[in-house]
Amino acid sequence: MKISEIDWSVKEQEIAQSAFNKAYQREITALLESVRERSSSIVELGDIWNLNDLLNSKRHELDGKYEYEYSVLIFVFAKLLKEGWLNLNDLEGLTSDKRAKISALSRM
Amino acid sequence: MKISEIDWSVKEQEIAQSAFNKAYQREITALLESVRERSSSIVELGDIWNLNDLLNSKRHELDGKYEYEYSVLIFVFAKLLKEGWLNLNDLEGLTSDKRAKISALSRM
Numbered sequence: 001m002k003i004s005e006i007d008w009s010v011k012e013q014e015i016a017q018s019a020f021n022k023a024y025q026r027e028i029t030a031l032l033e034s035v036r037e038r039s040s041s042i043v044e045l046g047d048i049w050n051l052n053d054l055l056n057s058k059r060h061e062l063d064g065k066y067e068y069e070y071s072v073l074i075f076v077f078a079k080l081l082k083e084g085w086l087n088l089n090d091l092e093g094l095t096s097d098k099r100a101k102i103s104a105l106s107r108m
Numbered sequence: 109m110k111i112s113e114i115d116w117s118v119k120e121q122e123i124a125q126s127a128f129n130k131a132y133q134r135e136i137t138a139l140l141e142s143v144r145e146r147s148s149s150i151v152e153l154g155d156i157w158n159l160n161d162l163l164n165s166k167r168h169e170l171d172g173k174y175e176y177e178y179s180v181l182i183f184v185f186a187k188l189l190k191e192g193w194l195n196l197n198d199l200e201g202l203t204s205d206k207r208a209k210i211s212a213l214s215r216m
Contacts, residue, residue: 028153035156039147045136048143052163059160 003101004071015093016073023085024066031058074098078105111209112179123201124181131193132174139166182206186213 008016038051067076080086081102091099116124146159175184188194189210199207 031156032150032153035159036147036150039144039150042140042144042147045140048139048163049167051143052160052167055156055160056164059157 003074008070012094019090023080027085074101077102081106111182116178120202127198131188135193182209185210189214
């Protein structure tokens, strides 16, 4: 079965949605802290444009990354796991096969 | 004579360059203050994207506005005067004809 065709039970959908939200919240919280920190050390125009570049890039990245579609969710979770916004405990309750796939993809 | 063909004496070029630099420094200083102030009140993601939008727009605006070319300098100064980054005292030493043109254009 292709990864895009994997079934998600209602219970798994709840777990997935919750894990997805947690990862998003963690990444947003980290971004808010990082922007506040960088902003407090702005002294010249170059610092402003560096911040601007970072925000443009982060916005683009977030738009692409947080796609809640079951057909791609295994890949989304693998990426979030790799980047540290999710851990395997957040995925407790998904089938062991799904968790194994996510874990394997996250190491690629 | 078209505005783009107006002559600038060496002395006037010095005054113009100095006025141009002053306006630029004033606007940059105000931008730095404004970004620091906005950054300190960032509490949610929307605040970050609002700041991002503002910086993109400001960058574009500054790129277009601070063009040091004698053929367009009367217009550049008129705009800076209108926006308050320059005042007529900064242009002391330019011919009265130039100052009158800049002043008139700034009120359009």
